[in-house]
Amino acid sequence: MTAAHTAGRAPTSGPSRTVPLGRRVRRTAAPWMLLAPALIVLSVLLLWPLGRVLNLSLQDYGLRNLIRGDSNYIGLDNYVQVLSDPFLWRTVLPNTVVFAAVCVVLTMAVGTAVALFLNTLSDLWRVICTTAIMVAWAVPALTNTYVFVWLFDPRAGLVANLLGELGLFEPGSVNWFSERLSFYAIATINVVYHGFPFIAVTVLAGLMTVPKELYEAAEMDGAGAVRRFTNITVPGLRPIFAVCIILSTIWDFKVFTQIYLMPGGDGTNRSVMNLGVWSYTESFSQGAYGMGSTIAVLLTLLLLAITVVYLRFLMKEEEL
Numbered sequence: 001m002t003a004a005h006t007a008g009r010a011p012t013s014g015p016s017r018t019v020p021l022g023r024r025v026r027r028t029a030a031p032w033m034l035l036a037p038a039l040i041v042l043s044v045l046l047l048w049p050l051g052r053v054l055n056l057s058l059q060d061y062g063l064r065n066l067i068r069g070d071s072n073y074i075g076l077d078n079y080v081q082v083l084s085d086p087f088l089w090r091t092v093l094p095n096t097v098v099f100a101a102v103c104v105v106l107t108m109a110v111g112t113a114v115a116l117f118l119n120t121l122s123d124l125w126r127v128i129c130t131t132a133i134m135v136a137w138a139v140p141a142l143t144n145t146y147v148f149v150w151l152f153d154p155r156a157g158l159v160a161n162l163l164g165e166l167g168l169f170e171p172g173s174v175n176w177f178s179e180r181l182s183f184y185a186i187a188t189i190n191v192v193y194h195g196f197p198f199i200a201v202t203v204l205a206g207l208m209t210v211p212k213e214l215y216e217a218a219e220m221d222g223a224g225a226v227r228r229f230t231n232i233t234v235p236g237l238r239p240i241f242a243v244c245i246i247l248s249t250i251w252d253f254k255v256f257t258q259i260y261l262m263p264g265g266d267g268t269n270r271s272v273m274n275l276g277v278w279s280y281t282e283s284f285s286q287g288a289y290g291m292g293s294t295i296a297v298l299l300t301l302l303l304l305a306i307t308v309v310y311l312r313f314l315m316k317e318e319e320l
Contacts, residue, residue, distance in 0.1 A: 103252040119204060133201075154177075184272065195252075253302065
């Protein structure tokens with residue numbers, strides 16, 4: 001070895017640059033310490049009730065057990081009974097899944113269309129129109145449901161009277177709430193009306209971040225409105241669409257108020273039951289809290305499965 005070679009080498013001796021173990025532990029623990037209050041609150045408000053419902057689903061738990069405070073564990077018998085019940089597969093599950101799918105598609109379509117319209121308005125009219133549609137979102141679902149029950153009342157409702165004046169319908173001749181298809185058609189209109197403002201405002205916020213130069217360049221290249229939407233708007237708003245679809249799916253799968261408060265939706269008409277109403281009626285109408293908890297757990301698992309599958313699909317397609 002020459003002196004030049006040895007002089008060019010980096011020194012191997014000297015103080016260690018590794019971070020001490022205690023400092024690394026403190027750095028790792030610091031974020032968790034900051035998150036601890038929120039995690040504790042979530043554990044109390046979310047995880048404990050979920051654990052309690054899961055525990056009840058493993059029991060034959062009724063009013064007698066509630067009064068005495070004792071337990072009656074039966075393992076997975078409740079799950080076997082629910083999953084082997086034809087009522088689940090022929091009525092409840094189709095009502096829940098089809099209704100939620102239709103509501104999600106319509107809510108996203110209407111909300112996106114309204115957002116595109118609002119994006120074309122001036123600042124003043126955009127504020128006025130946005131405020132107006134947010135009123136529909138702020139109104140409680142209970143109030144909205146009673147409004148739609150009045151609108152579609154078979155005898156004295158506004159829709160029945162208008163159709164009667166046009167000679168298309170004899171008021172009182174048909175009860176829309178007794179038929180499965182018409183019942184869910186009314187419920188769908190109610191849910192979409194109540195849900196589209198959130199989608200519209202969220203998509204509008206995303207539209208305002210898309211550079212206008214992209215639309216101008218596409219228009220100069222001869223791209224029409226449809227191509228500008230599919231090639232510019234949709235790719236730019238994919239993360240927002242993903243979040244809106246996931247939230248809408250969760251909300252629409254667990255719709256309860258809009259179903260339960262409609263005539264026959266409280267369990268008296270079993271053909272219009274969904275998972276939420278079935279769980280409630282089993283628990284509080286029949287006093288079978290174990291069975292109701294089992295149905296609630298199955299609904300939660302269904303929502304988790306749909307969410308996980310959709311997120312995995314988006315990640316594979318690099319859409320998030």
